Amino acid sequence: MAVIMNGKELGVKIREGIKIKSETLRKKGIIPCLAVVLVGEDPASLSYVNSKEKALHEASMESRDIRLPANTSEAELLTLITDLNKDDKIHGILVQLPLPKHINEENIISAIDPKKDVDCFHPVSVGNMVLGKKGFLPCTPHGVLMLLKEYNIPTAGAKVVVVGRSNIVGKPLANLLIRKEYNATVTICHTGTKDMVSHTLQADILIAAAGVPEFIKPEMVKDGAVVIDVGINRVNDTAAKKGYRLCGDVDPAAAEKASFFTPVPGGVGPMTIAMLLQNVVEAAG
Ligand code: GUN
Numbered sequence: 001m002a003v004i005m006n007g008k009e010l011g012v013k014i015r016e017g018i019k020i021k022s023e024t025l026r027k028k029g030i031i032p033c034l035a036v037v038l039v040g041e042d043p044a045s046l047s048y049v050n051s052k053e054k055a056l057h058e059a060s061m062e063s064r065d066i067r068l069p070a071n072t073s074e075a076e077l078l079t080l081i082t083d084l085n086k087d088d089k090i091h092g093i094l095v096q097l098p099l100p101k102h103i104n105e106e107n108i109i110s111a112i113d114p115k116k117d118v119d120c121f122h123p124v125s126v127g128n129m130v131l132g133k134k135g136f137l138p139c140t141p142h143g144v145l146m147l148l149k150e151y152n153i154p155t156a157g158a159k160v161v162v163v164g165r166s167n168i169v170g171k172p173l174a175n176l177l178i179r180k181e182y183n184a185t186v187t188i189c190h191t192g193t194k195d196m197v198s199h200t201l202q203a204d205i206l207i208a209a210a211g212v213p214e215f216i217k218p219e220m221v222k223d224g225a226v227v228i229d230v231g232i233n234r235v236n237d238t239a240a241k242k243g244y245r246l247c248g249d250v251d252p253a254a255a256e257k258a259s260f261f262t263p264v265p266g267g268v269g270p271m272t273i274a275m276l277l278q279n280v281v282e283a284a285g
Contacts, residue, residue, distance in 0.1 A: 002258040003151065005228075007143070010150050011270030015059050018277045022060040025284055032284035033062040034092040034118065034276075035084045039077065039103065040070035044234055045096050052094070055273045061280060064090060074103045078111050085113040091284040092118035094276070097168070118279035121167070130175050136279045141173035143271025144207065144228055145182070151260055153205065153226050156183035161200050163216065163249070164209035165190040169230050173207065196220070208249035216250040218257055227258040230268050 022032050034056055038049045053063040066080070077095075084093050093116045099105050109117075114124040120138040128135040148155060160177050164170040165188050177184040184205070189196050200206055200220040208216045209230035221227060231249030248264030255261040262268055 002227075002255060003260045005147050005151055005260055005262045005267060007147055007262060007268055007271045008266040010147065011274040014146070014274040015055065015277060018274070018281050019059040021281045021285065025281070026060065030284050031062055031089070032060075032091055032281050033064060033089055034094055034280045035064040035066060035087075035090045037066045037068070037077075037080065037093070037095045039068045039072050039096075040100050042098075044232075045098075049094075049096050052273055052276060055277060056280070059277050059281075061277065061284075070100050072100075072103075074107060077103060077108055081108065081111040085111075085116065090116065092116050092280045094119055097121075116283060118276060118283055120172070120279075126167075126172070129172060132179060136282070137176070137275070138168070138172040139275040139279065140169050140230060140268060140272045141176050142275040142278075143268055144173060144230065145176060146275070147228070147262065147268070147271055148205070148226070153260060155205070158184050158204040159187070159202055160184040160205045160207065161187045161189060161203035162207045162209060163189045163196070163200065164207075164211065164230070166209060166211070169209040173209070210249050212249055213247050214249070214251040216254050218251065218254040221254045221257040223257055224259045225257065227255055227261040228268065229255075229262050229264050232264060232269055 025032055036049050036053055038045060053065055056063045084090050093112050095108055109121045112122055114122045117125045118136055120129060120136045125135055162170050162174050170188055174186045174188050177186050187199050189199050197220050201222050203225055205226045207228045211231060213233040213235050227250055229248035229250040233247050234244045235247055237245040246265055
């Protein structure tokens with residue numbers, strides 16, 4: 001039987017440490033605060049930002065919750081970011097993605113002061129991360145690395161296959177894994193990859209971040225591989241109370257071939273939030 005990697009439990013442990021740091025900052029008169037900006041009413045995004053805000057409060061931090069209508073203009077959002085950049089009470093700025101189609105995400109992300117870019121999405125933050133310079137680490141990739149460390153899974157010399165090339169997960173995670181400290185050999189698979197199975201079957205550590213429900217099937221997983229599922233997909237399910245259920249990018253049957261795997265929910269998701277909180281407390285300190 002595979003070991004289930006419990007991100008929920010590890011997330012709680014990490015957040016306890018963050019709370020202590022936050023309380024120490026409060027004693028010095030600094031109240032760590034993250035501005036959380038949501039444009040529109042996408043139910044999944046709303047649920048994510050609510051979870052982030054709840055976690056901030058539980059860790060003795062504050063959030064400035066900003067909810068804007070879907071028809072907010074790019075200019076209005078840029079003005080808001082400029083104001084938040086100047087606001088000394090705000091240590092971090094998070095603009096939940098995706099943004100409505102009429103807003104250019106790149107323009108918005110680039111407007112955030114890199115010192116407050118706790119998501120590590122700004123081109124300067126990404127550049128610093130790739131070059132191994134000081135700065136925030138991206139939350140989901142950092143969360144995956146922390147999970148691997150917690151379960152003593154060696155990355156040095158391991159063959160890691162990342163399925164997905166997003167700016168949020170695939171690209172930064174591959175970059176971090178090739179750092180000397182992790183020393184992994186990394187392959188990134190994407191929609192243009194030919195014969196994907198030939199790649200995934202070689203993976204000692206297979207990371208699914210494709211955003212496609214149950215994309216990784218049992219025949220794509222090497223026996224005994226570590227399988228990390230970054231996907232959180234809502235799929236319609238009339239039998240479920242809410243009319244949908246959450247599922248990952250890995251078919252649960254594939255997890256049975258693994259030596260370790262992350263559940264969805266309760267695997268990578270809570271780690272993303274813990275790493276976000278860590279960046280906020282660092283930004284404030
Ligand atoms: N959308 C999906 N994941 C994320 C994230 O980690 N940060 C932000 N800002 N938006 C997201």
